[in-house]
Amino acid sequence: MLLVTAGSRGDVEPFVALARRAAASGHTVLVAAPDRSGVDTNGVDVRSLGVDFSAMIESQGVSPIAAMRNLREVVRPVMRGVIVNAAHAAQEFRPDAIVAHPKVLSAPLIADALGIPHVLVEMVPAMTPTREFPAAGTVTRGLGPFNPLTYRAASAAGAMFRREVDDAAAVMRVRRPRHSSPPAATLLPISPAILPRPADWPDSVVLTGPWRAAPTTTDAMTPDPAVDAFVHGGAFAYAGFGSMAAGDPAARGRALVAAARARGLRLLVATGLGGIAVPDDSRGADVLVTRSVDHAAVLPRAALAVHHGGIGTVQAALAASTVSVVVPFIADQPFWGSLLQRRGLGPAPIPQRRLTAGRLAEAFAEAPEHAAAAASVAERMSQEDGAGAALQVLERLT
Template identity: 30%
Template sequence: MRITILTTGSRGDVQPLIALGQGLKQAGYRVKIATHDTFQVMVQHHGLEFAAIAGDVQALMASEAGQQMLKSKNPIYLIQQYARMVKPLVIQAMMDSWAACQDSDAIIFTATAVWGYDIAEAFGIPCFFASLMPQTANPDFPYPSVSPDLQLGRVLNQWSYPLLMEAFGTVFRQPLNQFRRSQLQLPPIAFGTIYRRIERTSTPVLYGYSPIVVPKPQNWSDHHHVTGYWFLESTTDWQASQALLDFLTAGSPPVYIGFGSMGGGDATQTQMILDALKQTGQRGILLTGWGGIAQTNLPDDVLLLNSVPHSWLFPKMAAIVHHGGAGTTAAALRAGVPSVVVPFFGDQPFWGDRVMKLGTSPSPIPKAQLTTERLAAAMTTMVTNPVMQQQAKAVGATIRAENGVQQAISVIERDLATSKYRFAQCV
């Protein structure tokens, strides 16, 4: 059986889907990942077929428009800016996905590749909605891009999901209806139904995060599955550099600081990080992306890295400072090491709030409020608080005992074997 996974975004968005695809392949399925060209080597390195989808989200985020978007706390503005950036690419991305799915028996799609639902409808084949954050309405907490500081109450929490999901869906509605009519020979869909139809048809939903971090809300149905994280294990051919190995053995465990696809800041911000490390007496490992930084500018107790598997590095750290992307948050929790989130935008404040409430992290420090003093205080807490350290170890042990990929595969196999897929026309 052939399964195509449609996903777009940064590495943190794509890598867990590669892990899921790898698990499906090991279970006997033929798996193709359709995503951006930048991930072709990574996909094929893990033994999966690859198909290209137009766009490069990481490049968009690095653009002037992307950087302006990162500075906003308004979810509506974020949607508007995202729409402006991706609109020229959407039709081509849909056509690329259509080509990738020609030999598919089932499709797994994400929110930013929601046209996977439409392609499955045209072919009359099963489909699954996959997400790394909660996207189903519930009264317990608002949509993850809403500030956790807002106390909306249960009714508004519930309504925040269809309002923001369908607002995001307006990015795709016009090109999607054009795609449905001209390519799929399907009628157009009504306003405000792009994501709601997933619920109306009880399409299986796979959530790739741990129930210990976000328990399944009681109002969710049997077709919503919180499986646990989808971790991509380090490949056996990866080797740490001698410089990294020497640095790790030269002193106490360092503090990791990296902001993933968010990139870094200017030289002033870099100096802020270095000052916090010096103030707390901590050694540090910095991930590249920081503006105005080079190894020759760093003290001997700070090492600059281009990239390294989180699963290998994080357990060796004293503490972790990161942007709060879903994937990095998962890796930090799994490592059993205290971490603090410096959220930039989107769902990152949500994850920062979650790990704080779990007791594995100090309060998150929003990017705009990052100072040497606040970062130094968070570092001190992480490396000296035994209660937090023990809680991080306990949560890490629980997450390592989960097998999110296998849980997701069990759901997929059960639905493929028992379900009849009928696509309701949302007109």
């Protein structure tokens, strides 16, 4: 099996988990992934796609003029690496199936050229139309019968990279067809306890639950002593925005500290790629700042979690029975923040541009009201085997 993914940590981690599960079941697996994802790939056969998504992430939220320049100077070269190098990996590995992230626009062509099934992995529900909700990353309010129209956005974005797909076709020694074969299956590594499956999805679309792997030796290493002592030292809130870095990190840091202190909570901050900075005048014994944390070790002990609303963190928090306060930045993050609010799993999301200590303190005060609902979802998620369900689908196709 060839598993090809593109994006940041949240896009790579599930593919690595699935690769570990498939390899443990006797399959030969290659993961093709971007560099510097921050994911532990110990024991997994990984091929670099020769791209680094950090530059794309750092350019988020720019002006329209800068966005056009970034398309030419940043986005297109990265997408070319993904699209073309996926074809090179397939030519060398000669897989029986290709399992691909939506950004791997050459995956359908590669599958057709090799005569193998292509399995699409929808990291968020943005590719398979439904009348029940709009595509994640488009609008947050339902449009009723017009919801299916929002799913055209993904295919329109893909059309921007036809030249790169042509180059991938040349690697495969074929011409780009006018229409590639549809996916043999579509997998969403999302818990149905969080996102109920739409009734109008075809049977080939499978909501598997999150893909998690058994801890490796590296994962099982002794945690950072300072973090370990902090999480065992009393009630605390966790805050981390992953790879999000737009806006004013110091202002966010001050707001988070003030809100936590107003509620009598200590604060554990994961700075990630710079989305939060805690100025010296806001620090104290009740605040611990680190670059990253192991969600599985930290979130079960947190009173609540403030984060950007990426689906990986949403699922990690709910699996830990921890209420999320979502501060969305871009893309699908507003979708998940709104979904949690509608389902009674968390307070209303606070867009990062509107983040204040007062709004955070109100959300912190409301969070306990959602604890029982979060615990109920956690119980359902504990029964899921997302990677196993995905592997069953793949084994039926190969």
